[in-house]
């Protein structure tokens with residue numbers, strides 16, 4: 001399970017994939033900053049969350065973690081569901 005998680009994180013950490021994952025999660029933002037699903041669910045004000053190198057970090061509420069953790073937060077699902085969801089994202093053909 002832990003290895004699965006790390007593997008998925010590595011495979012979705014490149015920029016185009018991160019942007020697609022963020023879009024598919026319904027995250028909105030400006031440039032490389034996104035509204036935090038934890039503390040900015042209404043997407044008001046300034047987006048405070050960055051996703052970089054397979055990790056996310058919100059500068060407002062200081063929530064951070066890997067992309068699997070971000071999927072859990074944004075979709076409010078459990079770990080296995082997040083891994084499965086990211087796995088499906090990864091399999092989609094690139095535009």
Ligand SMILES: [Zn+2]
Nearest residue numbers: 036039058061
């Ligand atoms: Zn936050």
